[in-house]
Amino acid sequence: MSSENTTIRLCLLLAAAAAGCTKEAPSQPEGWDSAVALPPAVDLDSRAEVVEVDLTARVEEVEILPGKKTRAWTYNGGIPGPLIRARVGDRVIVNFRNELPAPTTIHWHGVRLLAEMDGAPGHSQPETEPGGVFTYDFVVPDAGLYWYHPHVDSAAQAGNGLYGALLVEDPAEPAALGDELVLVLSDIGLEEDGSLDPPDTGGNFGTLFGREGDVLLVNGRVNPVIGARIGLRQRWRLVNASRSRYYQLALADHRFLRIGGDGGLLEHPVETERLVLTPGERADVLIELRGAPGATLPVRWVPYDRGYGTAFERPEAEVFRLRLADEPAARDEPLPAVARSIAPLDTAAARRVDLQLTLQEGPGDVEMGINGVPSWKAEPIVAAVGETAVWTIENTMDFDHPFHLHGFFFQVLGEDGRPVRPLEWKDTVNVPVDGARRFVVRYDNRPGMWMFHCHILDHADAGMMGMLNVIP
Incomplete structure (x- = not known):
């Protein structure tokens, strides 16, 4: 190629770049996520560090089966409820109104908030009666996907459609993950x-x-x-x-x-x-x-x-x-390093909490419990702010149980007493049939009454639930 042609080609390339005509990065097909896009919660507050939304629980006709209407229980008229987005450290305000024919609350599953915002009726807040309102006001300290659902007649209300997602984003997270x-x-x-x-x-x-x-x-x-x-x-x-x-x-x-x-x-x-x-x-x-x-x-x-x-x-x-898409394969950007430094919790001086998940035999309705006692008869476990505890959850039943602790993250321990790798923060762990799970938790400075229960919600409602009282 002559030097003249080379110069012309270079000039054309520079002109194209200056005009923004460089080749576009490959992307997903147009409308790729439209079939599953969640309605966003509308942020009513103009401040960057505050997310304020209105959330109403009400019965609404929705179409789940083609051509048929279902009178479901919804948040803001849809299943699931709107997707609430926030960033680490944001203040989240939820103006909640109950238009259901029954009392309810909202539990913010996994969020490390104050006990009075946790949605545990009779312990952290009163039930919100039909026609009533409650303002949830809390800070989201951790990145991750969380969710919200009722904690009154949980199995029935969640089964009727009451649940939604809360996504907390971290601006410092690696870009170009997907x-x-x-x-x-x-x-x-x-x-x-x-x-x-x-x-x-x-x-x-x-x-x-x-x-x-x-x-x-x-x-x-x-x-x-x-x-x-x-x-x-x-x-x-x-x-x-x-x-x-x-x-x-x-x-x-x-x-x-x-x-x-x-x-x-x-x-x-x-x-x-x-x-x-x-x-x-x-x-x-x-x-x-x-x-x-x-x-x-x-x-x-x-x-x-x-x-x-x-x-x-x-x-x-x-x-x-x-x-x-009916088009040639694309080449994505290299995957950036995805790693997180998590320090194992020290168990040397940890207190022990030993629980059995149990079924009480007898006539009448199914009654489950923890250590042989259903939730309505159980005394709270007492702990203090700053303590570390190792919980052992033993399953005595013929069903697995997903065990959930409100308000605190924990690290699952293996049979050798060391944290399972890769390290991660959990709030729910499966306890297998005829097996046990152990985890270590540190109670940070958020005193109050906190629920723990099987997250098969029918089991929780049948008594497989208890309370942890963290005192200052």
């Missing part, structure tokens, strides 16, 4: 005409098994289709908002890179072929889609054996689908 989706996994029980199943469906066996709805939902939709570009990463922020169902997700020929969980980023990422989320748990995963252009890939619910026949003769089911 195109982000918040995915609220749940289920709902519906009759053929679209009406809600009765809250006591299945009777005592329903309580014992834990009621699972027969319709799987992703952000309130049935088997939605999400667009994807081959070779580009997506970041899925998932929460299992089901009252009882365990979600085990699988995508053929793919592996999930789990980078975070209940309390934000892990110490380091870990790959897994299947992703298991018990009720209440969250996961932050990256996935790079592969396959033939134009193909559709099903993300499947795979039965998880949580005991007593819960996986017996149950078929797999599609949860949602990924439709690959």
